Amino acid sequence: MQNKLITVSLILIFILTAQVKGQKLINSPYSRYNIGTLDPSGSIRSLSMGGTGVAMRDNSAIYFVNPASYTSLDTTSFLFDFGMDYSINILNDGENNHRSDDNNFDHLLIGFPMGRGWGMALGIVPVSNGYYNLTETTNDPGIGEVTSVHNGKGGLANVFVGTGKNITRNISIGINMNVLFGTLERTNQFEFADYANTFSQFSSENLKINGINFDYGLQYNKKLKKDYFFTAGMSMAVGKRYRSEFEQLIVRYAAVPTSIYSPDTLSYIKTVSKDSTKLGSTLRLGVAFGKKDKFVVGIDYVTANWADARIHGSNGYLADTKSLLFGVEYIPEKYSNTSYLKRIEYRIGGHLADNYLLLNGVQIKEYGASCGIGLRIRNSLSKANLYFEYTRKNGDLTKGLHNENLYTIGISLNLYDFWFIKRKYE
Numbered sequence: 446m447q448n449k450l451i452t453v454s455l456i457l458i459f460i461l462t463a464q465v466k467g468q469k470l471i472n473s474p475y476s477r478y479n480i481g482t483l484d485p486s487g488s489i490r491s492l493s494m495g496g497t498g499v500a501m502r503d504n505s506a507i508y509f510v511n512p513a514s515y516t517s518l519d520t521t522s523f524l525f526d527f528g529m530d531y532s533i534n535i536l537n538d539g540e541n542n543h544r545s546d547d548n549n550f551d552h553l554l555i556g557f558p559m560g561r562g563w564g565m566a567l568g569i570v571p572v573s574n575g576y577y578n579l580t581e582t583t584n585d586p587g588i589g590e591v592t593s594v595h596n597g598k599g600g601l602a603n604v605f606v607g608t609g610k611n612i613t614r615n616i617s618i619g620i621n622m623n624v625l626f627g628t629l630e631r632t633n634q635f636e637f638a639d640y641a642n643t644f645s646q647f648s649s650e651n652l653k654i655n656g657i658n659f660d661y662g663l664q665y666n667k668k669l670k671k672d673y674f675f676t677a678g679m680s681m682a683v684g685k686r687y688r689s690e691f692e693q694l695i696v697r698y699a700a701v702p703t704s705i706y707s708p709d710t711l712s713y714i715k716t717v718s719k720d721s722t723k724l725g726s727t728l729r730l731g732v733a734f735g736k737k738d739k740f741v742v743g744i745d746y747v748t749a750n751w752a753d754a755r756i757h758g759s760n761g762y763l764a765d766t767k768s769l770l771f772g773v774e775y776i777p778e779k780y781s782n783t784s785y786l787k788r789i790e791y792r793i794g795g796h797l798a799d800n801y802l803l804l805n806g807v808q809i810k811e812y813g814a815s816c817g818i819g820l821r822i823r824n825s826l827s828k829a830n831l832y833f834e835y836t837r838k839n840g841d842l843t844k845g846l847h848n849e850n851l852y853t854i855g856i857s858l859n860l861y862d863f864w865f866i867k868r869k870y871e
Contacts, residue, residue, distance in 0.1 A: 469577050471534045472545035475802055479759045481575030481600055486510050487859035489528045493817025493832035494772025497743035499731025500678035505826050505861045507556040507566050511680040512619025513662035513841045515564030515609030524556035538847040562611030572601040575629040590638035601627035621660040628653045640700035644661030650696040652757050654722050654769025656687035672737040680729045686720035691757040725750035738779040745770040751801040764808045768798035790819030805844040812837055826861040
């Protein structure tokens with residue numbers, strides 16, 4: 446027990462250090478809008494199956510997108526799941542490619558039983574990434590050469606705690622309390638080459654968001670003949686207004702230090718409100734079919750009411766989304782004593798989705814494919830999960846909207862242990 450506590454403590458310290466360090470530095474111009482680029486929801490295991498999880502149940506995994514799934518946790522178990530990922534993003538505007546890459550924290554999940562048919566989970570997961578770094582130089586016959594620099598950083602994260610309870614033999618319900626928090630910082634700078642006769646301009650925007658919302662979940666699980674099973678699930682989050690603080694500063698300045706008009710504040714705004722930021726509702730539906738310890742097939746349908754959201758500086762950039770997620774997991778022989786390869790969990794999946802970003806009358810579309818494996822740790826139900834995902838974001842080159850190709854590899858350590866068994870002998 447002492448060694449386990451030390452291991453968990455070290456990982457927690459590492460995670461907290463990583464959070465202080467910053468966010469993922471994946472350069473995407475689409476992060477300039479709304480709350481940044483949205484991170485997919487799910488653990489490494491879930492993401493390798495296309496992000497499915499609404500109807501998934503497993504005693505060695507935490508599917509936090511549906512808190513009703515927590516009832517599948519064993520009555521004497523303790524789950525600890527920690528993941529990291531590394532991404533490469535390649536932008537294409539029809540003429541040039543630009544690459545950026547970075548690695549960062551993916552998730553921290555903890556799950557444990559509260560009794561028979563009653564489970565609990567908590568964790569921290571990223572919600573969005575607001576990093577971008579853009580520079581462009583143009584030459585206008587009227588004003589000459591102008592260099593514009595646009596930078597952004599920060600993002601949102603979610604800390605959740607939830608519980609699930611069986612209400613009948615086949616039906617379970619659950620609830621997550623989500624604490625959303627984070628800061629988005631954006632700057633814009635315009636510098637004129639004719640510095641002797643012009644003023645340059647600098648502006649900054651800071652948006653802080655925090656608040657509490659709830660996810661509600663429901664699952665129906667039916668055991669069929671010969672260890673087959675069927676599960677249907679639903680989860681939802683209602684629209685919610687959050688406390689936000691918005692600060693904007695616009696300054697003009699001259700490159701000539703003797704100018705009496707430099708620097709000059711053109712505008713300064715700071716507002717604090719309990720309900721000025723609103724995020725829309727989300728509905729998730731899913732089904733799963735499989736055979737115990739052999740295979741499972743899952744399909745999720747997700748719809749989010751982003752057009753109803755209200756975010757400082759983002760009016761007109763939001764659109765409702767619909768997503769289809771699907772995945773398969775196959776295990777040749779989970780408890781094989783003769784072949785380690787037969788105990789490996791093989792996964793594959795994909796997704797088709799709308800992006801919540803609407804620019805120049807065009808809604809960004811995306812699709813992707815993923816695969817992964819689960820490597821069992823000897824003499825235990827613990828495992829290391831690895832996955833690879835490719836996601837394509839399609840803009841419209843005729844309207845100045847570029848395409849992005851995102852390649853991500855991830856790894857997680859999923860620890861499963863019996864922490865609630867009373868020892869007979871000391």
